Amino acid sequence: MSSTLFIQRVSLRVRLTLALLLAFLLIFADHRLGIMQPVRSVLNSFVSPVQYLAVMPEQALDNLISQVQSRRRLVRENEQLKEDVLSLQGQMQRYQFLVSENERLRGLLSSESREERMRMVAEVIAVDSDPFSHQVVVNKGSRNGVYIGQPVIDAEGVIGQVVDVGVITARVILISDQSHAIPLRAESSGIRVIAQGVGNTNSIELMHVPHSTELAEGDLLMTSGLGGVFPEGYPVARISAIMRDESLPFAQVKAVPVANLDRIRMLLLLWDSNSEYQPIRTEQDVEEERGL
Structure with missing residues (x-):
């Protein structure tokens, strides 16, 4: 037992020197001969899972940030696209409105019959x-x-006449008004009749038509030119029904106006070229007509 007390241990400096020499030897041998390559492969197999687990939180955070940014970008793009679509829809509605209005105006300007008349x-x-x-x-x-008394038409036919005039506005009575009457003639037979409004925009009634009349359903009624208000040859209504009741002194004849009196928006005012009244166009009227 006492002999072990006198055994001399290797000093730390010698151990360090030996370790350094062994390390340099292994580095040199690995660099020249590659003897440590299998060892590194084995060690990498053990270390790789650890590295993967260490990197997972960072990758997950990056993916989350990327998804959030992508979602925000998509939300912004979606909102912008919705605004663009809404704006385009509004422009399309305006475009359709202008196209429809232009067609109505062109229809008005081409609705003249026979002689050329001044119009507005x-x-x-x-x-x-x-x-x-x-x-x-x-x-x-x-x-x-x-x-006052000026005839008014639209793209389809006669609307009515002016009954009151202000400086910048005028009031027009429609042919469907109960107090309005207009002399007409049938286009096919030339029979002259008087049509009166009945308070319904979809119907007028012919007055004092004898039972023996040659009028027929579907006949087109035109202005006759009598009375000096409406020029001759403008369409007014089409006969829709003829009821012959011998107990009544006259036949009951109803007609449907060719113009949509309940949906009128654009009208055409007519002037006779020989009338003392003449159209007066303001600068705004000239610009509007140039735009047609």
């Missing part, structure tokens, strides 16, 4: 609120040369 486009700005009165207000008045 007017727009309906108000409708009489009285259910027993069929009148509308247009945006042309005395400053434009509008006068």
Whole structure:
């Protein structure tokens, strides 16, 4: 037992020197001969899972940040696309409105019959609120040369006539008003009749038609030119029904106006070239007509 006390141990300096020499020897041998390559492969097999687990939180965080940024970008793009679609839809509605309005205006300007007459486009700005009165207000008045009794048409046919004139507006009574009557003639037979409004925009009634009349359903009724208000040859209505009741003195004849009196918006005011009244166009009227 006592002999072990006198055994001399290797010093730490010698151990360190030996370790360094062994390390340099292994480095040299691995660099020249590659003897440590299998060892590194084995060690990498053990270390790789650890490295993967160490990197997972960072990768997960990066993926989360990327997804959040992508989602925000998609949300912004989606909102921008919705705004663009809404804007385009509004422009398309305006475009369709302008196309439709242009077609109506061109229809108005091509609705003349026979002789050339002076004319001016007017727009309906108000409708009489009285259910027993069929009148509308247009945006042309005395400053434009509008006068009482002036005939008014649209792209389809006769609308009515002016009954009241202001400086910048005028009131037009429709042919469907109960107090309005207009002399007509049948296009096919030339029979002259008087049509009166019945308070319904979809119907007018022919007055004092004998039972022996040659009028037939479907006949087109035109202005006759009598009375000096409406020029001859403009379409007014088409006969829809003829009822012959011998107990009554006259046949009951109903007709449907060719113009849509309940949906009128653009009208055409007419002037006779020989009339003392003449159209007066403002700069705004000239610009509007140039745009047609």
